[in-house]
Amino acid sequence: MTVSAASAPTSFACPVCGRALAPESLGRETETACPGCRALLSGSFLPAFWSPEKASSTMADHAFDGDAVCFFHPENRATLSCDRCGRFVCTVCDMPLGTRHLCPTCLSSGLGAEKLPELVVRRFHWANATFLAGLVPLLIGLVCWPFFIVTGPLTIFCGFFGWKRPGSLPRGRRRWLAVVGLLLGFIQFAIWVAALLAVTYSASWRNAFR
């Protein structure tokens, strides 16, 4: 089912003030001042602006004998196959994700456990957390060494807990940061133990020499 073709737009909204401007006024090399907000604008419109996609219909084509049918709607003609599982889907079940087309099942399974990288909106950096938890208390100084009993194990926990967790989407896990953080965490722990031993033994020696 198709819907009437959309015509090319005759104006665009200024990104700053929203005032309607003529698309011809915008150029990549020359700057144009918006009459509304006086913002100097330059840029480019892309083919999708000039020829907007036809609005997709929610109605699917009815399948005739011999047509491939949708896995979820056997009465509908299949228009695509899922790029993940290969099931045939109709226009109703087609879930476009960038350049890929998925079926509803693959999309919902990918939403749950972050299996689809295109759907990840937030990530916690365990490696960065390990590094900072290891470095910052040491940078603050040895005056806060009693707190190393908390920050040291916390660093070690972050390092091991996040070892297999996914890291940054574009940068990856960056495990070297976690390794350095773990090392600093062990140093904190060692300093705390050494300081505790020093305090204990100095007290016992003082008592022995009294």
Next chain:
Amino acid sequence: MNAPTITYRRLAGRGLSLTGFARLWLAEDHLLEVNSLLISERYRRFFFKDVTALVIQRTKVRFAWNIVHGILGGGGALLAGGLWWGGASASEQELRVTLWVLAGIVGAGAAVFLILLFLNILLGPTCMCHIQTSTAGWHALAAPTRLRPAQLFLARLIPLIEAVQADSQPAADTAPAPLPS
């Protein structure tokens, strides 16, 4: 079936916003805006097939920073000069040394601001990049914030988007073949 891995390439330019540091990364079919705050990252994607316009808006942020750095740097330099002159004309040794030490501290601070002023001038005019998609309208990108990287960013991105949009014409013959009877 395993999820496909996406390879990202870092784009020039970075930005600083209320939500943290921002960088742009380029994938095969989309642009990824990453806002990072030390231990967490937030992502926003702009798929090439949806992008309808890219606009650079020249801003006056550089001018504002130039004024701030100029006042602090110039004022600090004047103050340091005054303290130095006061120290040179002081009769007491202790007062002279105190004023010179103060002049050194204030002068160092002023030098930092003057260096920042020089760097700000050197980096070029500031701007804000806006991206328009057919689905979400305008969005102000947190990076790049300087005009030259922004122009490079546009020059690099526009051919990629045009190539994707040229390829993504809705094809009627993508339907699966009929099942064999």
